[in-house]
Amino acid sequence: MTLTLNVNGQTRSVEADPATPLLYVLRNGLGLSGPKYGCGLGQCGACTVQLDGEAVFSCLTPLAVVGERPVVTVEGLGTGEAPSVLQKAFIYEQAAQCGYCIAGMIMRAQALLDANPSPSDAEIRAHMEPNLCRCGTHMRILRAVRRAAGSKNAETEAVR
């Protein structure tokens, strides 16, 4: 059936079964590459997007529960030419190895920064806990989030 979604500030209609997880509609129906399939089980966070400002696992969110609430993917924050503050911080910190987890990391962090513009280091770690990175980019991801937050805790942990 035809459903209307609000994605990255635009109203989009998609042809899909309402039971379809949001992830597949974003990736295939709407051609957005940011949200990634990692587990489909809510265990890794590669698919993280913001729904109504909250970080959610799009792999576990059926279209039926999305309704017209705003969905934001990493594409909605900025572009390669005009990256957002958080995306810039990830670039500045070179916070990626393979990068497969990174779009999900950014979306989870954005949800934190929207709610709490200057989180403590402990708050950042606790908030990022659901998202996995296998390359071991964690220290850089934490630095990037701190940098974007402009937090007083920002410190350099590695040689640049």
Add this chain to the structure above:
Amino acid sequence: MKRSASQLNRRAFLGAGALTVAFAMAPRALAQLPGASGGTAVRPDLPGDLKSTPMLDAWIRIDAKSAITVFTGKAELGQGIKTALIQVAAEELDVDPGTITLVTADTARTPDEGLTAASHSMQDSGTAIMNAAANVRMLLTNAAARTMNVAPETLSTSGDGQIHGAGGKRLSYGEIAASLSLHVEAQPNVPLRDPASYRTIGTSWPRVDIPAKVTGGEAYVQDLRLPGMLHARILRGPSSGTRLKNPPIDAVAKMSGVVKIVQNGAFLAVVAEEEWTAITAMRALQAAPFERTAPPLPQTGVVETLTRLPSRPITVLDAAGGTAVPVRTIKARYTRPWLAHGSIGPSCAVAWFKNGEMTIWSHSQGIFDVRRVAADLLGLDIENVHAIHAEGAGCYGQNGADDVAADAALIAHELEGHPIRLQWMREQEFGWEPLGPGMFVDLEAAMDDQNRIVAWRHDVWSTPHNTRPNTAGGVLAGWEVTPPFKAPEPQPIPMPEGGGDRNSNPLYALPAMNVVYHFVPEMPMRTSAMRSLGGHMNIFAIEQLFDELAASAGIDPLDLRLAHMTDQRARDVMTLAAERFGWSARPRGDGRRGCGMGFAQYKNLEAYCAVMMEVEVERETGDYRVKRAVAAVDCGQAVNPNAVANQIEGAIIQAISWTSREMVTTKPTHLTSFDWGSYPILRFSSVPDAIEVHIVDRPGMPFLGTAEAGQGPAGAALANALAAAIGVRLRDMPLTPVKVKAAIGVI
């Protein structure tokens, strides 16, 4: 006329270049090992992979507008190789790195440089590109000299892509290239730029792939969308050695949106218009029971499992020497369970069979092997198979990449004209990827009354670390089709690189060393290459025994190492790490806190790496955390220091995860670690507070592979820190809180 995507690509590409002539590749040999070049050495006098591909235009092309394209047979795996290779080319061409386009592993366009593995890319490809670029700069300079009618010595470059002469005369590379053929063999010993005047090498030039990765650009094979593309899912039992019993194929074939069920022997896949339909159909088929087709999985520990199987002893080292009388002997056994690569993105491939030609996009580490495997599997002429590397999630060795590429090709072959995108599911990646082998090491060492190590014996046991495919007999689909392809007999990787015996030969100067690799060819669980191969286990063992010896002699572990190390570069990284860590003033083990170190030169051939760690243990629960880690690394000339630090940081975190908590679990019928719940890895709450990476500056020195250099030293440092903290040594991975708590006992 038939025209494949590859021909079209090449034509489009060739049309753009002024310098391109006949296809520049030389014939290649099939046999390869991780890290070896894919071709035979036709010019052994040339550096790096110029040996097998000596033609300059195979590596570098410059068009009339000065656009520069550089070709590498290596692939971006998240290690930042694209950026580093562009930097190397830019430096020796003396141009702005931003003006270079890099083409990575593609069977129609790039040299066959074998696998992108074993931390070899900078040595093989970086060295080749560096010297090819120096050759090209020399040819451009000589040509400009002829045009300007001056001596080449009077000309110079200044990083702007032009050759400058006296009196403001200058020619752009494009102008010169328009009438210069680069279809010539490289010459050896062409002068390289002076490291003192490097403009690009040695700078932390930002990685070229990161902007797309943080903004949702199409960065991965998973993101490839082709016109008319269909989605496939593969049907298998829960793990290697199982298959589904009577799945309801007819019912599922009728589901709306299902395009085709592809079946060939035990190979089974479903193809649908929509990805979610393919997954739903797959789940319906998977509701069928499964059966085990291989012998039951052993339920014994790694030592019993490996020693029960036939093994072949391989002598790695047999050096007798010294006359000192041993006064103290220490003997210990160290073990590691089977580990999963655990890529965050399950393996994926896109294949398109069109007009008799197969094109495969794959994140395999061996793109030329993807081509060989598909040609063999489908009975296609190798010329009709084109394989192109497209990035996937980090693989850390042979994950499902090669298997899924063959799966996708087989499906696409049945659906001519339709591009097929196949991604494995999370549990399929865990269940079917080759695992990192379970291993164990028996070590024995003796000291004399001067605290000199006078005897050293190392026995390491492992199943194969290399079952990478280059025929259809190396992939799952090959074993499933009728008639099936036979798996080749696994072979050990010979030293000096080694497989299970990698880094079993200590770099330390010991008078008597006896090292034996017990190669177990039979695999109760399918195994293959995982980052650092045997290095992780062997260094874990060697570096712990050093600490045990130091403790028995009452001397500092660092001092014992330095007393037995003559290699100055090794001493330098240990000393640098110690300085930056504050080793001499470190907190001593007090039951709660402790520090430890680990050192190795990867394969005794590549980067030197020392890691020091401080851990903090909660005595009540056995829970522990690495507070801080400090690494010092010497990788020769560091092309991009930030990227080197990124690799080492990643290796440290990954090694903490492997060493502290990872283990593949089984039942007799199947693997029971199938998701992130049953195979937990390190999360944000457990990563260190801080990791520092210090790089020893070695201007102009040969590149030494870095990507896997940190795994062994980091695993060992963790074990040593833990032992220092709790006063009890744990030698069996994973070093879990439960084991720590048991060691601490009741408090």
